[in-house]
Amino acid sequence: MANKFIEYFHFGKSERNAILIVVVIIILLFVVPGLYFRSLEPEAVKDDLFVSEITEFLRQEELLSQSDQRGFDFTRPDKEAARERIRPYEFDPNLLDESGWVKLGFSKKQAEGIIKYRDKGGRFLRKEDLRRLYAVDDEIYRILEPYIKIEVQSVVAQKSGKDGVEKQGYSPAKGAGQVELNGADSSELVSVKGIGPAFARRIIRYREKLGGFSDVGQLLEVYGIDSAHFSRISKGVFVDASLIRKIDINSATMDELRKHPYIDYFIAKAIVDTRIINGAYLRPEELLEIKLIYNELYIKLVPYIAINKK
Numbered sequence: 001m002a003n004k005f006i007e008y009f010h011f012g013k014s015e016r017n018a019i020l021i022v023v024v025i026i027i028l029l030f031v032v033p034g035l036y037f038r039s040l041e042p043e044a045v046k047d048d049l050f051v052s053e054i055t056e057f058l059r060q061e062e063l064l065s066q067s068d069q070r071g072f073d074f075t076r077p078d079k080e081a082a083r084e085r086i087r088p089y090e091f092d093p094n095l096l097d098e099s100g101w102v103k104l105g106f107s108k109k110q111a112e113g114i115i116k117y118r119d120k121g122g123r124f125l126r127k128e129d130l131r132r133l134y135a136v137d138d139e140i141y142r143i144l145e146p147y148i149k150i151e152v153q154s155v156v157a158q159k160s161g162k163d164g165v166e167k168q169g170y171s172p173a174k175g176a177g178q179v180e181l182n183g184a185d186s187s188e189l190v191s192v193k194g195i196g197p198a199f200a201r202r203i204i205r206y207r208e209k210l211g212g213f214s215d216v217g218q219l220l221e222v223y224g225i226d227s228a229h230f231s232r233i234s235k236g237v238f239v240d241a242s243l244i245r246k247i248d249i250n251s252a253t254m255d256e257l258r259k260h261p262y263i264d265y266f267i268a269k270a271i272v273d274t275r276i277i278n279g280a281y282l283r284p285e286e287l288l289e290i291k292l293i294y295n296e297l298y299i300k301l302v303p304y305i306a307i308n309k310k
Helices: 002-008 013-040 048-071 077-085 098-104 108-119 127-132 138-147 152-159 186-190 197-210 216-221 227-236 254-258 265-278 284-289 295-304
Strands: none
Touching: 098 108, 108 227, 127 138, 186 197, 197 216, 216 227, 254 265, 265 284, 284 295
16 A cells, blocks of 8 residues: 555656656745846935935924914915905005005005096095905905005095195086085986986985085995096086085084084093083184094095084
8 A cells, every 4th residue: 555655656767757847836936037127226325415404494384384274274365365465555545656556565456446446536535435446355465454644635636636626536527417415316417427326316315415525526425425436426416515514513503513424422521521621613623632523534624614603
């Protein structure tokens, strides 16, 4: 039995040679590819200068990344965009020229639009008026607000030329085909390009509340009239300030004062209280002594103030 088992596994010389060849081929199939691909790997070159440069670059990138993340408000990307673009400095929007607006961070086209708005009679009597500009959103206004400095002289200078004659858009003299705002009825107002029946009614209602328009620029205070409407309307109207209905601040009651759009309850009370304490007003400038009446508001009120000293 044992002999048969041994004979079963006995190989001849040729068989042994064949087995050896097969084993060698198997070894070559496993070993040779590994040696070949290993020979293709580039040899590492040690360059201390290059390594140090890479290390420094990665360190700077890490610092910059940390700095940007600390300063960037990911919850308000609009805020960050405005902060990157706007470069504020102290300015008077009534006097700033086109290059000044560009320097603030506005595009050339936006700056041209602002200058056109101002040339058409648009004025900035208070800081909040800057919000009227299409180029100024809430975030940009928040950035610019601390730097806005409106001088009374600039408002007056914009309203009047150097020779004292009022500029286009505020001319008291009638031009060809123009309609006088304070005396016109609705049919006359509708004849002006840009004024339809709805705007005519609103203009007349606001005119009654004011006591009359002191300048054409006040049309911007009428509901629905923006700078685009104003640029069309202003060419066809003018103002006769002599038709303004004035308020005698020495005799007007609080209720009478409060009816004016520029005077709220607190200002009306302050005017009356000051008159009771100090006596009758002698000149309009005394209104500036009331803390609630700032320079821009005073300029708007003056055309409507009358002083009867008797």
